[in-house]
Structures are given as structure tokens and as C-alpha cells.
Amino acid sequence: MYNFDFVKPASVEDAVAALSGDEAQPLSGGMTLLPSMKQRLNAPATLVSLTGIDALKGVCRDGDMLVIGAATPHAVVARDAAADYPALAELAGQIGDPMVRNRGTIGGSLANNDPSACYPAAALASGATIVTDKREIAAEEFFQGMFATALDEGEIITSVKFPIPQKAAYAKFAQPASRFALTGAFVAQYADGARVAITGASENGVFRWSEAETALSSNFSADALNGLAASADQMIGDLHGTPEYRAHLVGVMTRRAVGAAH
Amino acid sequence: MTKVTLTVNGRSMSGQAEGRTLLSSFLREELGLTGTHVGCDTSQCGACVVHVDGQAVKSCTVLAQDVEGANVTTIEGMANADGSLNTLQQAFQDHHGLQCGFCTPGMVMAASSLLAENPKPTEAEVRHYLEGNICRCTGYHNIVKAVMAASGQDVSDTVAAE
Ligand SMILES: Cc1cc2nc3c(=O)[nH]c(=O)nc-3n(C[C@H](O)[C@H](O)[C@H](O)COP(=O)(O)OP(=O)(O)OC[C@H]3O[C@@H](n4cnc5c(N)ncnc54)[C@H](O)[C@@H]3O)c2cc1C
Ligand code: FES
Ligand code: FES
Numbered sequence: 001m002y003n004f005d006f007v008k009p010a011s012v013e014d015a016v017a018a019l020s021g022d023e024a025q026p027l028s029g030g031m032t033l034l035p036s037m038k039q040r041l042n043a044p045a046t047l048v049s050l051t052g053i054d055a056l057k058g059v060c061r062d063g064d065m066l067v068i069g070a071a072t073p074h075a076v077v078a079r080d081a082a083a084d085y086p087a088l089a090e091l092a093g094q095i096g097d098p099m100v101r102n103r104g105t106i107g108g109s110l111a112n113n114d115p116s117a118c119y120p121a122a123a124l125a126s127g128a129t130i131v132t133d134k135r136e137i138a139a140e141e142f143f144q145g146m147f148a149t150a151l152d153e154g155e156i157i158t159s160v161k162f163p164i165p166q167k168a169a170y171a172k173f174a175q176p177a178s179r180f181a182l183t184g185a186f187v188a189q190y191a192d193g194a195r196v197a198i199t200g201a202s203e204n205g206v207f208r209w210s211e212a213e214t215a216l217s218s219n220f221s222a223d224a225l226n227g228l229a230a231s232a233d234q235m236i237g238d239l240h241g242t243p244e245y246r247a248h249l250v251g252v253m254t255r256r257a258v259g260a261a262h
Numbered sequence: 263m264t265k266v267t268l269t270v271n272g273r274s275m276s277g278q279a280e281g282r283t284l285l286s287s288f289l290r291e292e293l294g295l296t297g298t299h300v301g302c303d304t305s306q307c308g309a310c311v312v313h314v315d316g317q318a319v320k321s322c323t324v325l326a327q328d329v330e331g332a333n334v335t336t337i338e339g340m341a342n343a344d345g346s347l348n349t350l351q352q353a354f355q356d357h358h359g360l361q362c363g364f365c366t367p368g369m370v371m372a373a374s375s376l377l378a379e380n381p382k383p384t385e386a387e388v389r390h391y392l393e394g395n396i397c398r399c400t401g402y403h404n405i406v407k408a409v410m411a412a413s414g415q416d417v418s419d420t421v422a423a424e
Contacts, residue, residue, distance in 0.1 A: 006264075006281035006327045027328070034323050035305055037282075047281065049328050075317075097394025098375065099308065102317045103324065179393065 001037040008049040012056065012158060016133050018048045019154040026050055026156050028071055028108035031100050056107070056158060059084075064164050070107025070157040077106060086262065087168035088126075091118050091186070094172055096179050107157040113205055114180070115146045115236065118172065120206040121186035125168070125197035129161040136161075146205045165190050167220075171256035173200075173249055175240055182240055183249035185209075187257040193217035196254055201246040203234050212254050222255040266326050270295065271339025279326040285319075286310045288326035289336060297337040297367050301396070308395030311368040312336045318375040320394070337367035340374070350374055350412040357417070359408035361399035369395050373409045382413050 009015045018024060025044035027033055028051065036042045050056055056071035059080035066085045068077060078093035078101065095101055095109075095118055109119040110130060123130070123139040130137045132155050142150050151157070168188035175182040181200035188195050194216035196209045215224040230250035235243035266283075267276040270293060277292030286303075289295045289312070301309035303322050310322040313335040342348050347355065350370055360366045369392065376383060376391040383391070388409045389402070397405060403420075411417045 001282050004281045006325060008328065008330075027325075030323055030325065030328070031305060034284075034325070038303065047325075049325075051328060097308070098372065098391055099311055099318050099320045099394050100305070102319050 001034075002040065002043045004044055005046045006049065007046060008052045010052050010054075012053060012133055012156070015048050015050060015053060015156060016154065018046065019156065021046055024048055024154070026111075028105040028111075029073060029103040030108075031096070031104040032108060032112050032114070050105075050107070050156070062161075066162045066164055068106055068160050068162070070110075070159055071105050072107075074101035074104050074106070074109075085162060085164050085168075087165075087170055087186070087188070088122050088162060091122050091170040091172075094118065094170075094174075106160060110142070110160065111149060111151060111157055113143055113147055113149050115202065115205045116175070116178075116180035116182070116200040117206075118170065118181055118184060118199065121181075121184055121197040121199040122162070122170065123160060123197075124206050124208060125186035125188045125195045126162045126165065127190075127195060128163070130157055131159045131161060132157050143206050146203065148205070163190065167261040169257045169260040169262065171253040171260060173253055175200075183246050183253055185250065185253035185257045187216070187254060187261055189216070189220050189261065194220055196257075198230075198250050198254070201230075201235050201250050203236055209250065209254065216258065220258065220261070222258045225251065225255055225258065264327055266330050268329065268331070269333045271335055277326075281325070281327065283326045285312070285314075285321040285324040285326050285329060285334075289321065289334070292326075295336050295338050299364055299367050301364060301368075306394075306396065307365070307368070308372060308392075309365050309368040311371040311395070313371060313375065316378075318372050335371075337370060340370060350377065350409070353408040353412035354405070357404050357408040357411055359400065359405045365395060365397040365399075369397065369405055373405075373412070376409070377413055382415065383409070385410060 023045035027047040027049045050071045057069045074092040074095045082089040128139045130142045165188035170186045172181045172184035183200040186197045196212045199206045230247045232243040232247040235246040237243045263278040266279045299309040301307035305323040312321045388406045
């Protein structure tokens, strides 16, 4: 990887100031950014580590919301969200392997918006709010297609607010080599209806499966999905699966998630 | 270059690191601790696993400067005080948990984290926890057996090629 300057501020203000420099980029767990820099796909002049900022870490309950600091590692979410939002904790506990979960963070995962990542499905299905140093962004507006988000240059995620559902579950069909989702479905039931978000399947990244949401909002059971099929149009096709295969998995994983919801 | 100081296996050690210096390179090239292996360098294989402040991490995907001041344990710090192999290491030897040995430092570091969190894991829990550690030789069976044995569980009826 090309060399760069490394800085490790202790506050959000100092991080934002450091990021205003030319070609500066935030570094959180590094589990995605460092491999892409090794491949020279990315060559920032300065890396601003967020791992020394205590204000960006931790899981806390605020009324009917669960608020998670952007630099909170997956392993901590798996442990500390378990009582308040078990489906979210279980999702975090299935990301990669233990070493990836000890370093990788929710903020890094959302900012990266990999089309096969797990957290974007939870954020979209929960109607989460992405809080940055400048504003609050609804998950709906935040995800803007594969690897694209509403974040401006130099803007950092500080926390994510998840409305806690009545019940929810994440069902992931793991791609066995990468352990990312070949297709994953996050289903959440709220007082005003059900939400379903699908990751791993679409060329446009994470999306809501609205037909399934309508069906589940009137009857939250796997049977309600009988006869519903996602279209293979714009689904990802690669050596791991055709668009038709992924479209089929959308239905299978959504049913599994509904069955597992608790 | 920036000076980085770590407590490695209980001893304070310093060296020079660029921004891009990985913890794995820092341990191997600056501190001369070559027990930490680099297999893939792409965060996949787990040969480079060390503990940073008590947690298992892939040292090929951590910047040395990012862990300034941390407490690091490497495979060199795993033996008993008298230099003999610790229980887990001895179990790898007794149960043929290694062949070429390349993956072994990472396997031992990951497995010791598992046993710290879960002192009596089931076989399925061992396999699941070691998902991020790749071994090209053993077929995993005897690694799992070694970890089960090190946790004090009876492995006498596990069928394995010995
Ligand atoms: C072997 C392996 C298996 C994996 N398996 C899975 C899996 O099953 N499911 C899954 O979802 N993911 C998986 N991942 C990815 C992992 O979850 C990453 O941790 C995550 O995608 C990125 O988080 P990070 O904290 O490491 O971010 P980094 O790599 O540090 O950063 C990623 C990007 O986000 C930016 N960024 C980081 N933090 C912020 C912030 N607070 N505000 C704005 N921008 C920011 C960075 O500049 C960079 O562009 C896997 C990774 C590996 C190596
Ligand atoms: S060398 Fe670090 S994971 Fe393979
Ligand atoms: S013993 Fe050779 S790679 Fe595991």
C-alpha cells in the first residue's frame, strides 16, 4: 500500500478538522479499507483513525430507540444489544469471524454500503436514522446504491439510532468463502406494519421488498408470503449465483426470517 | 517514521513505524518476533492472529500506529514460564493438530480466545469460532480435537486419523 500520514484524534471535532485536509479519509476497524488500500484501489494522503474517540463507542437504550456509536465493533453490538434488540445482536454476531468482529465497526459497514453487507439490511428494515457530525439521515435516503451513500466528503457517521421493533430476525445465506451474505433478509414488525430489507441480491444494493411488507403487515406469518416471488430483474449474477437463484433466495430467506422473528 | 511502543508478552518494546506499517510487519520486522505468520495478507486466513488488549485480531489488518500503547500477546508469549508448551500448545502436539505448522500460531491464538470466552465449547462451537482460520494441511479435525482436549473434555472416542 502507498504510504500516508496517520492521525488519531480523541474527539469528533478534531477528527472532522483533520478530515477537512486534502485526500483525508476516516479509518474505523480497517477491515475493508486496509485491504482495499493494499490493492491500491484507494490511496488517501491521510488516514484519520476513529478508534481513539470514546464518544463514538457503545450501545445505549434511549426510550424506544437503541443508539449505537459508529466506532462500536460488531462483537460489542453482539453482546450489548442482545437484551434490547436481539435480532440486531444476532446479525452482528454472524458477521465474518471473531477477529473481524473485534475490529470491524457498524459505522464502517454502513459508510461502505457493500451490496452484500449485513448491517445495511438491519438499518433499512428498522427505519434507522444515521447520525453524522452535521445532520441526521433516514436510512431510506442514506443508501444510494452499491458502495454509494448520502455522506458528503469529510462527513462522518457518529451514531445510528434503531427504533426497537416488536419482533425481528435476520436470515443470512452466507457465501461460504467470504462469509458475506449471498442473500440476506431482515424482517422487522412494528406497531404500524412490517418492514423487509434485502441485502446481497440487488445490483442497486440493499432494498425494501415492498410486496412482502404489504403481505406481512396484514398477516405476519411465513404463509402470508405464499405465491410472492421477487423479480430477477437487476439481481446480481456472478459465479456464486445467477440473478434467478438470488431472486429465489430472497423469498426463501424472507420466509426463514419471518419464521425466526422474536 | 514514528516511534511506536507496545507491551508485547509483558515487556515494553519500541520500534519505528510508517503510517502504513501493519502490526504484523511491525512485530516481525521491527521487533523480530517472527512467530506471527503472514499467510494471505488479505484478512482471510488468520495465520497472523495476535491478541490486542485481550482480543484476537488479524494483525495484517491493523496499523501499528493505531495500537500505540496497547498490550499485545503473540505466540511467543503463550508458553509456560519455564518455557514448556502450555496446555493448548501441548494438546496441538499430542493430537497432531498441525502438519506444516504455518497456520498454528494463529490457530493457537484464536483458540485461546475461544477458551477464555467459553471454557467448555462443543465441537460445533470450536469449528464455528475457528471459521476465520484457514489450514491447508490437517483437514481441521485434529485441530478441533486438540482444542476440545485442551478444554479438559474427553476426546478418546473421536475418530481421527492418527
Ligand atoms: C474476512 C472478512 C469477513 C467479513 N464478513 C462480513 C460479513 O459477513 N458481513 C458484513 O456485513 N461484513 C463483513 N465483513 C466486512 C466487515 O464487517 C467490515 O468491518 C465493515 O464492512 C467495515 O467496517 P470497518 O469498521 O472495518 O471500516 P473501515 O474498513 O475502517 O472503513 C470502511 C469505509 O468506511 C469509511 N468509514 C469508516 N468509518 C466511518 C464513519 N464513522 N463515518 C464515515 N465513513 C466511515 C472508511 O473511510 C472506508 O471508506 C467482512 C470482512 C472481512 C475482512
Ligand atoms: S495474514 Fe492476516 S489474515 Fe491472513
Ligand atoms: S498445518 Fe499446515 S496450514 Fe495448518
